[in-house]
Amino acid sequence: MSSEFGLRDWLLSEEPSSRRQAALSSWYNGWLRFRSNTLAMVGLCVLILIIFAAIFAPVLATHDQFAQDLGQRLLRPGVDGHLFGTDGLGRDIYSRVLYGARISLYIVLLVAMVAPLLGLIVGTVAGYAGGWVDIILMRITDIFLAFPRLILALAFVAALGAGIENAVLAISLTAWPPYARIARAETLTIRNSDYIHAIRLQGAGPMRIVTRHIWPLCISSLVVRVTLDMAGIILTAAGLGFLGLGAQPPSPEWGAMISDGRAYILDSWWVATIPGLAIFSISLAFNLLGDGLRDVLDPKDNGS
Amino acid sequence: MTAISVQNMNVWFGTGALRADAVLDVSFDVNEGEIFGLVGESGSGKSTILRAMVGLVPTWSGTMQIAGETLGKKRSQAFFGNVQMVFQDPYASLHPRHTVDRVLSEVMRLHGIADVDERIVQLLDDVGLGAGFRFRYPHQLSGGQRQRVAIARALAPKPTILLLDEPTSALDVSVQAEILNLLADLQQSQGLTYIMVSHDLGVVGHLCKRIAVMKDGEFVEVLSVEAMRRLEASHAYTKHLLASSIQSVS
Known part of the structure; x- marks a missing residue:
């Protein structure tokens, strides 16, 4: 017990004695703030649960996700060991939802890595450089923003061909403009502050200023925005799946599963509802997480 | 030896009809080891002079020679090693996500x-902060401690010239005195x-040997601190400034 208190004191020390301790201590303070937000913790728990389900899907699944059994089609939840029932081809929905979590998380992670990074680069460069660079980059951003997201993604997928990777690419290409706008707005407020002037007076070049001094301050608001957008990304992916342009059958992508269930929605509600609930819970979890992260990361509250 | 020589400096913002002249035909010389004060009300252009010298304001004309280097549009890395600046607001001049250690090590x-x-x-020792402050973030420091860090950052490249842009005006009075004493000790x-900008005659009188009084972008008078103490101002605006600062004390 005493060693645990020792660790806590070490982490909360006002006078850190090494770079590592200072960094860990600031993470720990953030974690303490995050932990005090109950709803955000609920979101985190749900998310961890879903990630666990995705990782251990082969262990947790009761049936083969692709095995069809037409004699067992459209069974109600709980009948014959099918926890969530079976779909129109007699496949176990529970197992398919578990494996579907892998696809959804894969899409979310890829989009979350590509789109904000692209937006961050475009936005900070435009904001810091100003002048013509700013005008050109921002007009391009406006063009992308002017299209409805799903329609643009549809156009990309139609041009590139259906499939998860192309869906990810299409979603990323349509998701970056809001991040660019946020990053630019943040950069404009930061670029004329004294600490940027101070590092300019030390002879730092624009590359170093943008990547080392401006990015760290933009990233927090982007991270929050990304977690809040995760729900939208999943829904767009599901929407593409629903329209048959995302994951292809028999892949158990949640949107595609809802699309399959559409035919039976009146008399076999569970076929569309169960993957729908899965989409709902992961979206809600990301939203709650984003809200909590905003409290932790918002630099405006961080001064005290 | 002249450390800084500024001749016929004009600084303006904007172009065409929007052009606003911030500094008009200002000339002065500062000797090596001297502390030169710039006094004037807000908006009189005193900070703008410093900003033009270090290259933060590109729209200026005239000739500037600092530390033997005639300045053009760009400043060399050697210039930044020789000339450093301390900003007015210590709450805005330190990166909120960088520890003291990171700020100083990046500069070096x-x-x-x-x-x-x-x-x-x-x-950190030189500016009166112990090594215990090394890994702190700015939000763990008080205003005076932050300003000491900012001074340490300015001293890190071992400069010979420090430009001080109202280094104490954002601090409360007791801390102001500490920072002024620290600056005086470091100078010794x-x-x-030093070129020290302030709107506070008391602060400038404490540190500087020669003082230039500015109004509306122009020097109205350059006088020694002894002359100022004897209230021997010749220009009406300087007299007014002296009178009002005496009133505020008594």
């Missing part, structure tokens, strides 16, 4: 200074040249 890396670790400890021990 930019200037190619070796043995960073030793230098940081020594710098390292033989630095």
